[in-house]
Amino acid sequence: MELVVRKTDLLKELQLFQGIVERKNTIPILANVLLEAKGDQVRLAATDLEVGLRGSCPASVAKAGSLTLPAKKFFEIVKELPETEIRIEEEKNGAVKVAADRFEARMQTLPKDDFPTLPELPAGDGALINRKLLREMVTKTQFAITGEDTRYFLNGALFVLRHDGMTLVATDGHRLALVTAPRDGDKSAEESRTILPKKTLSELGRLLADGDADIRFDRGESHIFFEIDGRMLVSRMIDGQFPAYERVIPKNNDKRIEFERDRFQSAIRRVALLSNERSRAVKFSIESGRVEIASHTPELGEAREQIAVEYGGPAMSISFNAQYVLEFLNAVQTDGIAVEFKDEVSQTVMRPVGATDYDYTYVVMPMRI
Numbered sequence: 001m002e003l004v005v006r007k008t009d010l011l012k013e014l015q016l017f018q019g020i021v022e023r024k025n026t027i028p029i030l031a032n033v034l035l036e037a038k039g040d041q042v043r044l045a046a047t048d049l050e051v052g053l054r055g056s057c058p059a060s061v062a063k064a065g066s067l068t069l070p071a072k073k074f075f076e077i078v079k080e081l082p083e084t085e086i087r088i089e090e091e092k093n094g095a096v097k098v099a100a101d102r103f104e105a106r107m108q109t110l111p112k113d114d115f116p117t118l119p120e121l122p123a124g125d126g127a128l129i130n131r132k133l134l135r136e137m138v139t140k141t142q143f144a145i146t147g148e149d150t151r152y153f154l155n156g157a158l159f160v161l162r163h164d165g166m167t168l169v170a171t172d173g174h175r176l177a178l179v180t181a182p183r184d185g186d187k188s189a190e191e192s193r194t195i196l197p198k199k200t201l202s203e204l205g206r207l208l209a210d211g212d213a214d215i216r217f218d219r220g221e222s223h224i225f226f227e228i229d230g231r232m233l234v235s236r237m238i239d240g241q242f243p244a245y246e247r248v249i250p251k252n253n254d255k256r257i258e259f260e261r262d263r264f265q266s267a268i269r270r271v272a273l274l275s276n277e278r279s280r281a282v283k284f285s286i287e288s289g290r291v292e293i294a295s296h297t298p299e300l301g302e303a304r305e306q307i308a309v310e311y312g313g314p315a316m317s318i319s320f321n322a323q324y325v326l327e328f329l330n331a332v333q334t335d336g337i338a339v340e341f342k343d344e345v346s347q348t349v350m351r352p353v354g355a356t357d358y359d360y361t362y363v364v365m366p367m368r369i
Contacts, residue, residue: 001065001090003037007081007100009057013044014075016055016231019203021071022048029114032068035088037061045118046071051200052118052234066112067096074098077105118234119223126218126227127161127185133357134215135208137168137179138201140331140360145198146172153240156195161217163187169245174365175324176248177331181358194224195238207233248363250347253340255313257291258353261337265329267305271295272322274303281369282322287315295322318344319367325350328362 014033022030027049034045042059046052067090077098078086086100095106146154157170163185169178196204207228208215216227219237226233271282275295285292288311294304318341328350329337336353350362 001035001037001067001088002063003042003059003061003089004085004087005042005057005059007078007083007086009059010042010086011075011078013055013057014071014078016206017044017046017053017071018075019199019206020046020048020051020053023072029068029110029116031070031072032110032115033071033074034066034068034112034115036066038064045115047116047118047234048199049116050197050236051203052116053203054118054232054234056230065090068110068112068115069096069107074107077107119220119225121225121227121232122218122220124218126216126225127189128214129161129166129217130181130183131208131212131215131228133181133183134166134168135205136358137166137181138205138208140179141168141170141177142198142201142205143327143331144170144172144175144177145201153195153238153242156197156238157201158242158245159194159196161185161192161194163189169242171243171245171248174321176245176361176363177328178245178249178361178363179358192219193242194219195240195242196224197235197238200224200233200235203233207231248347249361250340250342250349250363253342253346253349255311255342256338256340257286257309257311258336258338259291259307259309261329261332261335263307264337265326267293267307268322268325268329271303271305272326274300275322279367279369280322280324281319281367282325283317283319283369285315285317286311286313288312316344318348319369320348320364321367324364328364332360 017033030048036043041056043056045054081100084101089097091097096109098105141157145157157168160167165183167180211229218225224235224237271293275282276297283294290306291309292304292306296302332352334352334354338351338353340349347363352360
């Protein structure tokens with residue numbers, strides 16, 4: 001194999017593969033990226049056997065062929081090269097020469113036949129999805145996924161696709177993030193429910209970051225496919241029954257307070273500095289016209305801050321994990337947020353105020369301290 005490729009084109013692709021490749025080296029070939037040169041492009045692929053990615057970039061191919069290279073080191077070398085053309089050539093001794101300008105390196109390869117075969121996209125048109133809305137949905141839910149729960153179905157987010165809407169929901173048992181957005185799809189298509197693994201959602205977020213074009217979603221018997229800007233993200237589905245999330249959302253929270261998001265976020269950040277590092281507990285003392293946020297740790301001290309609010313209900317105190325609240329506030333983009341609650345021990349609901357493109361509901365359990 002022999003080809004010449006622009007650094008900017010190659011670097012852009014390689015960067016997207018860094019989260020895919022297997023770093024633990026339990027199977028050495030999984031730390032490599034597959035390069036396949038043919039025609040006027042070089043195709044790239046990487047997988048950890050659970051999540052895979054295919055991409056390509058323009059290239060001048062002198063000799064077609066395929067080979068594998070260590071993904072991390074190859075990326076680091078390309079990143080440090082000057083803005084010029086890079087020449088990649090497979091040599092007779094099995095090494096691969098990477099050269100640009102006055103730089104030259106030889107890298108060891110692993111047999112391309114050892115590289116796993118990625119599943120192929122199912123036949124059919126798939127479903128078109130609004131990229132901007134899906135990007136918002138991923139941002140607003142992925143932080144609520146647990147990565148360590150023995151209930152493996154909680155190690156992912158449930159993606160529900162209907163002809164008139166789509167829903168993404170994640171929970172770790174202590175809080176739940178739910179986003180629903182409208183959609184104008186094929187009315188004859190059946191509803192699909194898929195649990196997306198945490199890593200898949202993370203990589204999907206990276207691929208959705210830039211651009212506005214719609215994306216394509218497909219699912220096979222055991223894999224799902226996202227086609228984004230000519231790239232293909234492939235993932236295994238989590239096989240399991242996601243919890244009945246609708247039951248978790250309280251319907252009778254009769255008390256509501258609206259906060260200015262930045263003010264609320266800043267106060268919690270300051271007060272949480274003296275919270276217990278393990279529980280991250282902060283206490284909300286709610287009275288007519290004000291909310292006091294406080295923390296107390298015997299070894300560190302205590303902190304408190306008051307926020308003026310419009311509230312005329314009964315006084316009460318309710319405690320939360322500050323990190324759970326801050327992660328919600330980091331994901332919200334509206335100027336205001338609403339907190340709806342019933343009492344000190346029932347689930348509290350938080351929502352953005354003024355969001356028009358989607359419905360965002362965040363449910364968090366109070367702490368007992």
